[in-house]
Each structure stands twice: as structure tokens, then as C-alpha cells.
Amino acid sequence: MSDIKQDVQLExxxxxxxxxxxxxxxxxxxxxxxxxxxxxxYQVLHESGMQQYYRYNQHPGKSxxxxxxxxxxxxxxxxxxxxxxxxDDKITIITFYIPAIHCSSCIWLLENxxxxxxxxxxxxxxxxxxxxxxxxxxxxxxxxxxxxLLSNIGYDPKITLQDVVKEGNKRNLNPLVAxxxxxxxxxxxxxxxxxxxxxGMGAFEKEYASFFGYVNLMFGLPVLLYCASDYFKxxxxxxxxxxxxxxxxxxxxxxxxxxxxxxxxxxxxGAGFTxxxxxxxxxxxxxxxxxxxxxxxxxxxRDYRSYFPVAVTVLTESGDKPVQLADVRIGDRILVRNNExxxxxxxxxxxxxxxxxxxxxxxxxxxxxxxxxxIYAGGRQIGEAIELEVVKPVSQSYLTRLWNxxxxxxxxxxxxxxxxxxxxxxxxxxxxxxxxxxxxxxIDGNANKAWGAFTAVLIIACPCxxxxxxxxxLSAALSIFDRNKFxxxxxxxxxQMASIDTLVFDxxxxxxxxxxxxxxxxxxxxxxEKNMLSAVCRNxxxxxxxxxxxxxxxxxxxSNSQVSDFKEFPGRGMLANVGGQQVxxxxxxxxxxxxxxxxxxxxxxxxxxxxxxxxxxxxxxxxGLSTLVExxxxxxxxxxxxxxxxxxxxxxxxxxxxxxTLLFNRSPMEKLDAIQQFQGAGKHVCMVGDGLNDAGAxxxxxxxxxxxxxxxxxxxxxxxxxxxxxxxxLPRFFAFSKDAVKVIHMSFGISLLYNIIGLSFAxxxxxxxxxxxxxxxxxxxxxxxxxxxxxxxxxxRHKL
Amino acid sequence: xxxxxxxxxxxxxxxLVFLCAFFWANETxxxxxxxxxxxxxxxxxxxxxxxxPE
Numbered sequence: 001m002s003d004i005k006q007d008v009q010l011e012x013x014x015x016x017x018x019x020x021x022x023x024x025x026x027x028x029x030x031x032x033x034x035x036x037x038x039x040x041x042y043q044v045l046h047e048s049g050m051q052q053y054y055r056y057n058q059h060p061g062k063s064x065x066x067x068x069x070x071x072x073x074x075x076x077x078x079x080x081x082x083x084x085x086x087x088d089d090k091i092t093i094i095t096f097y098i099p100a101i102h103c104s105s106c107i108w109l110l111e112n113x114x115x116x117x118x119x120x121x122x123x124x125x126x127x128x129x130x131x132x133x134x135x136x137x138x139x140x141x142x143x144x145x146x147x148x149l150l151s152n153i154g155y156d157p158k159i160t161l162q163d164v165v166k167e168g169n170k171r172n173l174n175p176l177v178a179x180x181x182x183x184x185x186x187x188x189x190x191x192x193x194x195x196x197x198x199x200g201m202g203a204f205e206k207e208y209a210s211f212f213g214y215v216n217l218m219f220g221l222p223v224l225l226y227c228a229s230d231y232f233k234x235x236x237x238x239x240x241x242x243x244x245x246x247x248x249x250x251x252x253x254x255x256x257x258x259x260x261x262x263x264x265x266x267x268x269x270g271a272g273f274t275x276x277x278x279x280x281x282x283x284x285x286x287x288x289x290x291x292x293x294x295x296x297x298x299x300x301x302r303d304y305r306s307y308f309p310v311a312v313t314v315l316t317e318s319g320d321k322p323v324q325l326a327d328v329r330i331g332d333r334i335l336v337r338n339n340e341x342x343x344x345x346x347x348x349x350x351x352x353x354x355x356x357x358x359x360x361x362x363x364x365x366x367x368x369x370x371x372x373x374x375i376y377a378g379g380r381q382i383g384e385a386i387e388l389e390v391v392k393p394v395s396q397s398y399l400t401r402l403w404n405x406x407x408x409x410x411x412x413x414x415x416x417x418x419x420x421x422x423x424x425x426x427x428x429x430x431x432x433x434x435x436x437x438x439x440x441x442x443i444d445g446n447a448n449k450a451w452g453a454f455t456a457v458l459i460i461a462c463p464c465x466x467x468x469x470x471x472x473x474l475s476a477a478l479s480i481f482d483r484n485k486f487x488x489x490x491x492x493x494x495x496q497m498a499s500i501d502t503l504v505f506d507x508x509x510x511x512x513x514x515x516x517x518x519x520x521x522x523x524x525x526x527x528x529e530k531n532m533l534s535a536v537c538r539n540x541x542x543x544x545x546x547x548x549x550x551x552x553x554x555x556x557x558x559s560n561s562q563v564s565d566f567k568e569f570p571g572r573g574m575l576a577n578v579g580g581q582q583v584x585x586x587x588x589x590x591x592x593x594x595x596x597x598x599x600x601x602x603x604x605x606x607x608x609x610x611x612x613x614x615x616x617x618x619x620x621x622x623x624g625l626s627t628l629v630e631x632x633x634x635x636x637x638x639x640x641x642x643x644x645x646x647x648x649x650x651x652x653x654x655x656x657x658x659x660x661t662l663l664f665n666r667s668p669m670e671k672l673d674a675i676q677q678f679q680g681a682g683k684h685v686c687m688v689g690d691g692l693n694d695a696g697a698x699x700x701x702x703x704x705x706x707x708x709x710x711x712x713x714x715x716x717x718x719x720x721x722x723x724x725x726x727x728x729x730l731p732r733f734f735a736f737s738k739d740a741v742k743v744i745h746m747s748f749g750i751s752l753l754y755n756i757i758g759l760s761f762a763x764x765x766x767x768x769x770x771x772x773x774x775x776x777x778x779x780x781x782x783x784x785x786x787x788x789x790x791x792x793x794x795x796x797r798h799k800l
Numbered sequence: 801x802x803x804x805x806x807x808x809x810x811x812x813x814x815x816l817v818f819l820c821a822f823f824w825a826n827e828t829x830x831x832x833x834x835x836x837x838x839x840x841x842x843x844x845x846x847x848x849x850x851x852x853p854e
Contacts, residue, residue, distance in 0.1 A: 052844070056843075104839045104842070104843075107836060107839050107840065108843055111840070125836055126832070126833045126836055127833070127835050127836040127839065128833065128834075128835050128836070129833070177826055177831075178823065178826065181819060181822050181823065181826075182819070185815060185816075185819045188815075189812065189815055193808075208804065211805070215808065215812075
């Protein structure tokens, strides 16, 4: 019976964060928790009478097991001043970027901060941007304490000096919105003033006709000069470059529309086309706006500065002092704690260094360094705190030099979108038809009609619908990708994606996941020994301990009380006494035995005097890797370039097709060169990578996709960020991007059809203002609805 | 029918007032966050609940 009960309870979820409860023993007020962190948050909120937090959503928290960051640098006024928005002698206003914001409970809690501490005066959350703007009295509550408070309730702010947050704070001064507003205003009004003419006016109303005409012209003027100004600039620029982009026929159409309207109104020969002009500009501006859609909380342009910490602890004679990174000098003695990043090339002075370079070089296992060795910046120390002497300033370290390397600079990508391609021919054909129509009327001896036909052709064939087809299709595709946790930088990248024929993968962190570990045990353990191990490992928060607890699974029965003298040595192992027997768990050096060669981390077990065996924990391939390769191998060339060694070559050979190039031990520069080689062979290459060592290749490739398990974490500059969870969907993403381009082609066909209908009237010189005023919006609406529906239809077909 | 000119002038003036109102709203950042207020309005005034949690 008790077994069944246990099983049922194992299925229970943490009251705070909803994670499965793997370790028992966190229990409060009839609620179970997965860890002490979650329980503490609950306790804090409960004591302040804020249980409402749990009522708006089930399990509103985020599991909170990562180690707490050291925020002591926030006491340095120099650093703090760069972060805050406003400060006077009483209050400070600061805006934090808080990645954990994800539900309405988060909003509620953060906006009720004042109930936790009276020194927070006001807090406001911007949900989409994941920002909280907090006003507090810094006299009673220093900035550091505020950050610790947030951290304690599970909302750690992400603090970097160079990042999206500060940029996002700017007011909404996008001139495009203002232009759309003005164009919409003019469109609405000029349409109203055109109605009398469309419906026909009685004889006595005719006296108003010219008045309405002039009023309309007045509305056309700001549209021409202000709203459409970008189109003229762009058209002139592209003509100077001897290229024809789509803005050329658009600008031409707009200009001709206005001139003909002005001519007709002033000579009192007609009502003009001002309403058509306004609606045209209004719609194409909306298309532009749709295309400009950006992500608030994801930055695609991050560089090393947002990877490094804000400040580093410098040891001086007068004690430890946090110093901002830019002020670190050669010869400074710095302290790097467990899980912190080494900010500059430095020499190891004290402590045992085990540096995880996986993000920088792609090597999967930590590297041990001995005293006096130079450690390159960018690695993450795992284990005890170490002391280092800086040998190079941050801006000239190995890593940052790589970044500033010429080859890493943004490449001018010679990529032609479909619309660019079409517009070249479009303009030429359009002008040819216009001149032809005019010429044939002149030959006919009807010079009056020639001018009418010429302008009518330019007006009616204005590629408004064409200009809208690609923004609307691609932005619909963008939001579908977004829903599937694939964040594409802009609409052009989707078209780029459709043209890709070669995919190059990185290994560590890209096709293998740092989260998914496979664990093996070599040796023998009895049931009691398993229980002892489990009891000891539960005391540690180290990821490897948690993996071992998971592996031991149902082993339980020993309560914590039977574990005594528990001691943890960060990065090395732990020691405890269980029921009178000494249990030692840890690395080879910790146990005092020689290292064995292995792929991942190795954890040895000693109970009493006997070595019982060892666990090997390896990064395993991401879920769905083999099906992904299977799905892609027919249409795409697949390759792998890794910075790591070729230990797992055999396994990879089984997964990748036989014609795939598998390269190992490649430096960042060599990765970039390999991409260049593929491109030299005429391939359109997509690089799928994750770390800093891929940064060059990601930029060089026609499309760079960064894989990240937490999109809020640092990822190198790229065209798209793929959430690790959606890795298996990659083939479908690629297929869908091709369909999106197909939709653009189809909608181009439709808009061409409208143009032909319009042209057949225009060349005859019989186009009335009413006809233009109806045709223009109808074609626009058709295109917008067709593209949106078609794109979603394709998405459904791909189950996205 | 000279009144037409005045009426049209009035209507255009009124429309301009609304356009200016939009600009003002945009400049003061009222369109910056279009989501959070929709959630915020749904929160209860919780003073009464505090006495009987859960």
C-alpha cells in the first residue's frame, strides 16, 4: 500500500512552480514543494498575506534552483548610476528586465511589491517587454536590497550594461506611426469630400465642385510631402545606384497621381484622384509597419559585452571591491566564484580551476588549469572560488579580439528578395506600356487622350498590392514561427531561409543539449547502498547530484536525519556519514585516483573503504535529432563542424548521411572558413550553432540560427533564435518557409491580374476617378486577406 | 448655402483635433504597452479577501 501511495505522491507537482517533485520533504501548509527555493518564496508571500499570487494561476512560479548571483557591485554608485532611470534625493526609478515574467500572477506580485516592503513606492510591469519599472526610496532601501528582494521571490532581474532594456525605454517616437496617422486622416477626409462627385451633383451644387477639389488637394499635399517622403528618397537613392527597386514605380505612381489631380482641379477638368492617392499611401505605409514588427525582449545583435558580467570582484589591500568591467586594469587581482565567467585573460594565482569552455570553444568537458597558467576570458569556473591576475585588458582579450576581427564584421549579404527581383522588370514593363499607350494615341491624332492614358497607366499599375503581398505573408509567417518558439529577426530572413540548400551544424550545445544528460553507472550497488547514496545526494543542489538522484529513482526510505557530517566541496565532491559509514562522492582527483578518459563528467562513489564504481554523465543528443536528419537529408546537404574533439565521431556517423562532412577541432576562424568554402561552391548555407565560437560562422552564413535553451540567456548575433525545445521542428520550419515564398508568388499573380484589368481601361484613356478609388482598395484587401489566410493554411498543413 | 463652407471648416477642424489627440497619446507613450493594462484591470481589490485566504 505504501508503495502505491508513494507513486501517487511522486506524480505531484510543486505548488509554487509546477515542476514534478523529485525530492520529498518540502512541505508547508498542506502544499508540497520541489525545492527549498520554492518553499521559501511561498513562505515569504504567505507571511505578507499575498497568497492571491497563487489564486490567479496554478503554479505561477518558476523553479528557482540556480545559484544566487552576487549583486554586491550594485553598491558601487558608478555602476548603479548607469542602471537607473531617475534619481533625486529621495526616490530612485529603475527599470529591470525580468525574464521570469510570464503570467498574470507575475504582474500582480510585482505590482504589489509595496506590500512586501513599504519602501517600494510604485511598481509597474510591462508584460510584453518583460520589464518592471520600480520607484523606491533609496534612503531606506538600497538598490542592492531591492534586487535581492526580487531575487528572493523568484524574479531575478537580468542586469547587463549593454542590452535591450535601455533601448526599449525610449519613447515611442516611431515616425512611421505618425505618418500612418496622417495618411489615414487624409484618406478618410478626402474620401468624404469625393463622395459628392461620385454620386453626381445637381446643377446648383456644381459651384462646390471646385471647392471640394481644392480641399481634396489640400489633403493630398501632406500625404505627398510628409507621408510618402520615404518612398521618394528611396526611389532617388536606388536610381542613383542604377538599380530599380519597388519604390521607384510606387513613387512614380504617387507623384503622377498628385500631379494629375492638381492639374484636373486647377484646370477644372475633373475631380482628381486625391482619395486614391491617400488610400494608396495609407495602405503601403501599413504594409511597411507590419514588416517592421520587432521583438521587444529578444536581441539579435548582442556582442560579448552582454555575455560578460557587469562587474568583477577585485582584491585590493583594503579588501574586496566590485569594479565594473571596463575599469579592470592589467595586474589587478580578481576573484572568480563558482559559476562566474572569467572576464579577461588572466593568470591563475590561487585555487583549483576547472573551466567550462563549452560556450566559447565548443569543448564539452571542463578543463583543469594549474597555477600560473593563463586562462582565456569567457570560460566559466566550476568549483571553488579562484584568484587570478589580469594580464590583458578586457577589450583586448582573446575572445573580444576574435569578435572585433574584420571577418566577424557584418557581411553585406547579396541576397535578392522576390520583390526586388520582380521590381526591376516591373518598372521597365510599366514604363513601356505607358509610353506605348501614349504614343498610339498621339499617332491616332488624339494628343489630349495621350496624356490621360499615360498617367492612367502609371496610376493604375502602381504596385500597391505587390508591395503589400510580401510584408503581410512574411509577417504572418513570423508570428507562426514565434508561436513555435522560433524567433526570426525580420521578414527578409524568412525568404532567405527558403533559399537555403545546405545546413551546417555545430555539435556541443546545438545538436547535443546541456540540459539532457544521459547517465551510466559502472560497478555494483546494493539496494541499501543505493538508499545511502540517494540520501547523501539529496543534500546537494549540484546538477550532477540531481541526475544521480533521478537515476536512483525509487530508492528512498532513508530520512535526512540519518545523514550526518555532510560536507560539500564545490566542484569536487561531497562527504557524509550515513548510518556510521563514510560515503564519499566526487571527481577522480577528489577521490585521489587517476583520471579516466571519458566523454563527460565522471562521479566516483566510495562507501566505507571500497570504491563502488562511477557514474558517467554525458550530454545527450537533442530529442528528435535522428528524425530531423532523416527529414532533411533529401533536400539539404548536411554537415557538422565542431570545436570539440572527435570522441563521438562513430555515433555521429550513424546519424548523419554518408556524404556529410564531419569536421572536428575547428577554431572559430576555421568554422568561418568552412562556411565560406561551402558558399564558394555555390551553396546557400545555413549555420546552426549556439556558442561564441560559432559567432563568426553564424554571421558569415546566408542564414545564422542560434539554438538556445533559454532565449533570455546570451546568444551570439544571428538571424534567428531557435528554442531548444523546438529543435525537432526544424525541418517543418524550413518546409514552411518555402511555402511562405510560394504564397508571395501566388499573391503576385493575383495583383498582376488586377493590374491587367485596370490597365485595359487605362490604355483606352477611360479610367474614371471612381474606378480607381474602388479598384485600389479592393485589390489591397484581396491581397491582405489572401496572404494571411494562405499562410495560416500552410502552417496548419505543417502542423505549426 | 454659404453655411457649407463653415460646416466643412468645422468638421475638418474637429478631425484635426482628434489627429492631435492621437499624436499626444502616442508621444506620451500610451501605446507602448497595450497588453498589461488588460490584465491589470482584472485583479480583485483584495482587501476583503485577506481575512479569509484560500
